[in-house]
Amino acid sequence: EVQLVxxxxxxxxxxxxxxxxxxxxxxxxxxxxxxxxxxAPGKGLEWVSGITSNSDSTxxxxxxxxxxxxxxxxxxxxxxxxxxSLRAEDTALYYCTKEFNYGDFRSFDYWGQGTRVxxxx
Amino acid sequence: xxxxxQSPSSLSASVGDRVTIxxxxxxxxxxYLNWYQQKPGKAPKLLIYAAxxxxxxxxxxxxxxxxxxxFTLTISSLQPEDFATYYCQQTxxxxxxxxxxxxxxx
Numbered sequence: 225e226v227q228l229v230x231x232x233x234x235x236x237x238x239x240x241x242x243x244x245x246x247x248x249x250x251x252x253x254x255x256x257x258x259x260x261x262x263x264a265p266g267k268g269l270e271w272v273s274g275i276t277s278n279s280d281s282t283x284x285x286x287x288x289x290x291x292x293x294x295x296x297x298x299x300x301x302x303x304x305x306x307x308x309s310l311r312a313e314d315t316a317l318y319y320c321t322k323e324f325n326y327g328d329f330r331s332f333d334y335w336g337q338g339t340r341v342x343x344x345x
Numbered sequence: 346x347x348x349x350x351q352s353p354s355s356l357s358a359s360v361g362d363r364v365t366i367x368x369x370x371x372x373x374x375x376x377y378l379n380w381y382q383q384k385p386g387k388a389p390k391l392l393i394y395a396a397x398x399x400x401x402x403x404x405x406x407x408x409x410x411x412x413x414x415x416f417t418l419t420i421s422s423l424q425p426e427d428f429a430t431y432y433c434q435q436t437x438x439x440x441x442x443x444x445x446x447x448x449x450x451x
Contacts, residue, residue, distance in 0.1 A: 259440070261389075269381075269389065269432055271440040283439060286346075319388055329395040330436040331379040335388035 226250040226334045228320045233339030236310055244339055246303040246320030251334075254278070254298035257323040259332060260305050262316035262341075272318070273305060288314075310343045317341075347371050347435055349443040357451040364420040366446045368433035373413045377437035380409055380418045383445075384429045392431075393418065423448070 232244040244260070259274040273294040275282045282294050293306040303320055317338040324333035348371035358364050368378065376396035381389040391400050393409035396416055406421045420427055428450055433443040 261442075268445045269383075269434075269442040271434075271442065274440070285439070324391070324394065326395055326398065329377060330440070331391055331394040331434070332381075332389075332440075333391050333394075333400070335390075337388055 226322065228322065228334055228336035230318065230320050230336045230339035233318065233341045235342045235344065237345055238311060238343055240310055241306070241308045242310060242341060244305040244307065244318055244320075244341070246336060248301045248303065248320075248322070251322070253296075253301035256325075257330075258296060258303045259321045259323060260294065260303075261319045261321055261332070261335075262314075263319070263338075264313075264316040267316075270316075274323070275303070307341070310341075312343050315341060315343050347374060347438055347441060349433060349435055349441055351431075351433060351443040351446050353446060354444065355447040355449065357449055358423050359451045360423055360425055362423045362451075364423050364427075364448060366418045366431055366433075366448075368411075368416040368418070368443050370414045370416075370435055370437075374435045374437035376412045377435055378409075378411065378416050379434045379436065380407075381432045381434065381442075382427075382429045383432065389432065420448075 227249045229247045260272040275294045291309045295304045319338045320336040321332040322334040378396045380393040383389040397409045430445045430447045
């Protein structure tokens with residue numbers, strides 16, 4: 225059974241940093257790209273960042289580019305998101321997701337339950 | 346950046362109704378379009394990928410169609426467990442979700 229368990233969320237002051245982690249199990253972690261998706265309270269889904277299976281390529285939403293860094297440790301089946309210079313608008317539930325590939329088509333087939341980040345003074 | 350819109354933003358329907366949700370991309374995305382269902386307090390679930398391919402285990406009352414810029418998600422006979430918010434997502438370029446369509450009980 226695929227499991228994605230996020231951790232590391234919490235209350236943080238604006239301008240500070242936080243590191244999110246996602247522990248993956250139930251699949252061959254180093255075969256799949258992984259992503260972070262967030263959802264602000266009462267709002268829709270926003271893709272934040274993604275990383276290829278071997279970490280050779282990463283991508284970021286414009287809203288977090290230059291402030292967030294995605295990484296992974298395939299030996300430990302873990303995904304991370306280093307979040308620096310946090311802003312109030314980064315307040316959200318952060319989901320770890322697994323990419324599914326069907327030929328050239330990508331989708332996110334498994335999601336964790338999320339870890340909540342609140343940025344407030 | 347490719348923009349995604351969904352219509353309607355919300356709808357009220359009854360059990361047994363046929364429901365159609367539309368998703369439109371700002372430029373052609375071929376069939377790089379996915380649909381997700383999210384219930385309150387829960388993580389989203391993938392329903393349909395590549396515009397029309399039903400994910401294994403998803404009831405056959407769900408179907409997707411379209412290509413290019415216009416896509417639809419259809420629920421042929423709405424069931425009580427289908428009341429949720431539905432999001433489209435393009436993966437033609439940097440992944441982007443539509444704003445969502447909330448389906449609630451009439």
